Every structure is written in C-alpha cells, then in structure tokens.
Amino acid sequence: MLESKLIIFDCDGVLVDTEPLTNRVLAQCVSDAGWAVDAQYSIDHFKGRDLKDILADVEGHLGKKLPGMMDDYRERMYVEIHECGVPAIDGIHELLDGLDAMGVDGPHRCVGTNAPLKKATLTLTGSGLIDRFVHRDEPEKVTMFSAYGVGKWKPDPGLFLHAAESMGHLPVDCVVVEDSVSGVLAARNANMRVIGLATLTPADDLLKAGATQIIESYQELIAEF
Numbered sequence: 001m002l003e004s005k006l007i008i009f010d011c012d013g014v015l016v017d018t019e020p021l022t023n024r025v026l027a028q029c030v031s032d033a034g035w036a037v038d039a040q041y042s043i044d045h046f047k048g049r050d051l052k053d054i055l056a057d058v059e060g061h062l063g064k065k066l067p068g069m070m071d072d073y074r075e076r077m078y079v080e081i082h083e084c085g086v087p088a089i090d091g092i093h094e095l096l097d098g099l100d101a102m103g104v105d106g107p108h109r110c111v112g113t114n115a116p117l118k119k120a121t122l123t124l125t126g127s128g129l130i131d132r133f134v135h136r137d138e139p140e141k142v143t144m145f146s147a148y149g150v151g152k153w154k155p156d157p158g159l160f161l162h163a164a165e166s167m168g169h170l171p172v173d174c175v176v177v178e179d180s181v182s183g184v185l186a187a188r189n190a191n192m193r194v195i196g197l198a199t200l201t202p203a204d205d206l207l208k209a210g211a212t213q214i215i216e217s218y219q220e221l222i223a224e225f
C-alpha cells in the first residue's frame with residue numbers, strides 16, 4: 001500500500017460502518033415488497049452491488065415490477081442515517097494519521113463509491129472523516145467520486161479509472177481498498193491492486209474475486225508504517 005501513488009478507498013464498509021444499517025433497511029424494504037429476507041441475507045447477496053441490479057433480482061424473484069421500492073429504500077435509509085448516525089470503521093483514523101505523517105512521500109487518497117454523493121457526504125461527515133479527504137496539494141480538487149457521477153457502477157472499472165485519471169495517476173500506481181466482491185472485481189478490471197478488508201464478506205470470496213492482499217483489520221496495515 002505504502003509504495004502506491006494513490007489509494008482509492010471504497011466508502012461503505014471501508015471508511016464508514018454503514019453496512020449493518022443499510023442492509024437492515026434494504027431487507028425491510030424487500031420484505032415489505034413480499035420477499036421475506038433478513039439483514040444477513042442482504043449482506044450475503046446484495047452488499048456492494050448496483051441498486052438497479054438488486055431491484056432486478058427482487059422483481060425477478062417476485063415476478064412483478066416494483067417502481068417505488070428503491071426510492072422508498074433511499075428515503076428510509078437517509079432517515080436512519082440521520083437519526084442513528086454511522087461510526088467510522090475501526091482503525092481508519094489511525095491509518096489516515098499514519099499516511100498523513102508520511103507527508104509528500106506518502107500516497108494521495110480519494111474515495112470511490114457506488115453510492116450517491118449525497119449518501120457518502122452524509123456518512124463521512126457524520127463519522128468525522130470528510131475533512132480527511134481534502135487533497136493534500138490542491139485543496140480545491142475533488143477527491144470523492146460516485147458511480148452516479150460517472151454512470152458506471154462496480155464491478156465495471158469505469159469509476160476507479162475515472163478517479164485515478166482525475167487524481168493524476170496511472171492504474172498501475174493505484175491500490176484500492178474494498179470490502180465487497182463487486183468492488184474487488186472493479187479494481188481488478190481496472191488493472192489495479194486491491195486490498196480486501198474481510199469483515200462482512202469472507203476472505204475466500206474476496207480472494208477468488210482477485211484481491212491481492214487480505215486484511216481483517218486496519219491494524220495490519222498500520223503495522224506496515
């Protein structure tokens with residue numbers, strides 16, 4: 001990680017611990033639509049995927065169109081995030097402290113998420129992380145990239161390629177930190193190395209998708225400083 005020029009962090013599950021909340025809300029919405037699933041099912045089958053794909057799965061399972069379901073999901077999710085807040089992932093502040101201490105010798109960093117910018121901004125603000133993604137050399141520069149802004153969702157490599165280009169780095173000089181199979185696939189499709197944070201998704205699944213390094217907590221990366 002430390003030898004890379006750019007670290008692209010996924011947001012949900014990598015910077016902020018939103019997955020329990022969002023999968024709980026998504027499971028409620030899918031259940032309300034008529035397919036009884038729980039939060040664990042949502043984590044196992046929907047996590048990290050494009051919402052349009054998930055909706056197609058649910059509609060296929062139920063054999064009917066659900067035009068309002070995703071708007072309902074987003075509305076409920078924003079209410080829950082606002083009311084409950086979301087914590088930063090354990091160890092991420094310490095990892096960023098370590099990168100900051102490297103100064104100009106350290107890699108640049110940015111965020112690459114499948115989520116809308118509104119959600120990423122809300123969760124990063126609530127967890128105290130938003131100020132940590134100001135560009136080191138050019139404070140005006142955007143360092144948060146959403147699939148919605150690019151029109152390409154992981155596992156498509158388009159989002160990560162766009163982030164790398166915007167930050168001025170080649171894919172070969174980038175490393176991605178991801179916690180989902182679709183995110184690992186996106187990084188590999190972009191020809192980038194990828195560190196798989198195996199918390200909710202088993203290490204084997206991330207490895208099969210092409211993760212070049214597996215960690216179970218940020219302590220393992222902090223130990224590399």
Ligand SMILES: [Mg+2]
Pocket residue numbers: 010011012013014048178179180183
């Ligand atoms: Mg994630």
